Amino acid sequence: MLNILIVGNGQCGNRILDAINREAFGKKSRFAKYLSQQKYKSNVQTIAINTAVNDLKEMSFTKAKDRIHIPHLHGVGANRNVGKHVFDDNKTHIMRQIEERGNFDVCFVITSASGGTGSSFTPMLVKELKAKHDYPVYVVVVLPFREEGTLYLQNAAFCLRDIRESGADGIILADNQFLKQMGGNMESAYNGINDMIAKRILFLLDALDSEMMMVTDLGDFKTVMSGGAGLATIGFYEATEEMPVRSVIQKALSPSGLLFSTDVYEEASRAMVIIRGDRERLSIDEISTEVEKLSSAVGHVFKGIIVRDGELPQVLAVLTLETASELENLYAIAVDAIKYERDKKERVANVKEVDRAFSQIDGMDPSY
Amino acid sequence: MVRTTRSFVISLCIVFFCLIMAGNASAAVELYNGTVTTGDGYQINNFVIDVTDAFPSAESASFYVYNNGNEVADFLINEGDSYELDFEDDSTIEVYLVSVSSGTLPVVRISLVLNNYPLGDVYESGVIDGGHKYAVYSGTPELKITKAVDISDVSVGDLIRVTVTAENVGDDKATGVIFQEPQQAKFLLYESFVSPTGQTSLEIGESKTIAVYQLKATEAGTYTLSPTTATFSNSAGLNFPQASSNSPVVTVGAGENLVNANIEFTTTLDKYTVSRNENIQGTIKIKNTGDAPATGVTVDIQVPEGLDFKGSSGIESISGVPKIYLESFGVQQEKEYSFTLKAAEVGTYTLSTENSYLYSDGVNTQLQEVSSDFVTNSIYVTKGKYDSLLEQPIYVYAIPLLIIGAIAGWIYYRHKQYKF
Known part of the structure; x- marks a missing residue:
């Protein structure tokens, strides 16, 4: 049994972590925590870290002892510099909380790239973890909507770079912009994205610790994640009706099944495909055909099959990327945002229009 | 000297013992040892032993024995012989002829010994000149006591004059007569005119008024007056059985002057079949339908186990017993008291009240007390709505x-x- 640590940093990381814990109960009811136990196959420890206490209070399916509040007003206000200071000040406390939970085989840190706490804490946390432990640390990074604002875009750009430089063993990208296609209002979109990411991570955890007909394990996962440019994404599809497993694999690898916009056949470097479902529905020929098709494009593909009686086919694909054109697009926009913010700051500093207004009453006193 | 004194004391003790034994009876006691002339007799109580003939030459004599003048025995005995004749009860008299001597009239010396007869019971003993014909015998006084009333049909409050007379219809004087006049139930001794005073005596044929008094009838009914009794003795001091008078019957009707309070106590409940834990509303009505006011009206509510008394205004609980007490209650007055009972246990119950009151009937000086009970119809307590859950x-x-x-x-x- 694997020992797995999942850390959710910041509001986005907390919410995805809570969604994972909720999914682990197997039911979506808000009373699930009273009615059942979490069905993790592995020894999974979850920790939510945040400077905003309200974000921690919003969580429902993560135990209170697993929510670590780092007191700093009510958040760091999307300012990564403040966030880094706060982490430095509380590093000992955070690390002690993690280490109290024992040693692990693998760690996932979930964060938004654009926020304050998550984007500033995560690179420093990864660095600390890598410095003190030898288990692999993978970071699930959620990229912002492009229209969320210049500060978020700026944070995302610097956060991604910092994470890459922190020593993380891999970055799994999830792009809110790309997932916006799900539609609905903002709240349901966020919830849908969180659920989608949670479901994929749970599937992955389940696959890493399951007995399989064709085996993929943590070692295979490490190998996959070590390929390419250190960036990865996850594709997933669950058949909703009788459909051939071939179609399910194709759907998982298609843009609708991925967390990040990419053409897997063009940009992927290594892949791991895990197929789960009823034995009768898992046609080896179809699976082999699709996997061969993928491997012919990306090189090596690890293949795992989990037999679950009565289940419709589900496919999870972990793909590392050699290139990410969408990421380049993001950075191009981010550069503009950075420039815009810098120019605005300089302009404010130079023009000092407000100061001119105040200067009109210089030397005058109020009369009563 | 000492020996002489001791012998004297012992002799005295023996003599004293013998006297006691003789006085107590059963031993033989010589009553007479002396002479009796022919034609005379010796009387012991009502027995007379006549010496009818004496024969000095034959050293014998003949005797006739009479009881109350009636011959009961005759015998002839020689000197030195004796004859034992039956006396009162189981006793006997032994006649011992000591000697016969001649003279103008022959004289006999006799010894009379009483066997098994207390010497103290001998009330007559001595020689009778002329024999039994001149003996005086003790008689039997007989008292006829008559109790008479002047009127035997009266109303409550009326007076009755009672006269008690006694007459000695026996053949001897009644002595030491003591009359006893009992109290009469349901009557009050209103006035006494003549009353028995200590011991008295009644000569043969004498009549005396023993008591005259007035009784006041207090309660309607037919009553037999208790008899007057008397104890007495005859002239010889013999006691006789108690004499009793007749017992007149007096009928006492309800008089017009008599008044009474008649309080009706009624207890009603709003329902007689209830489920457990339900309440029952009860009402006690008190009404005086009589023509006299009452006092001390009391109603004790006897609540059975299984019902709980929940209280009410005007009903106090004293020692756990709900009680109504009214100091006075006028003629035709009515009062109602409501109370609540809670059916605590399943079962069949009755609610009873013990009622009492006092009133003056206008005749008697003492207040009349009336007590009664009232029992309601059965109250059926069935299972409560949720009782089956508790079973x-x-x-x-x-x-x-x-x-x-x-x-x-x-x-x-x-x-x-x-x-x-």
């Missing part, structure tokens, strides 16, 4: 409670686990 074995309640408790505990535990 189940304990585990029927315990298991769900344990489950609920466990669930609640689990929810609380989980809530605490996830509450931040």
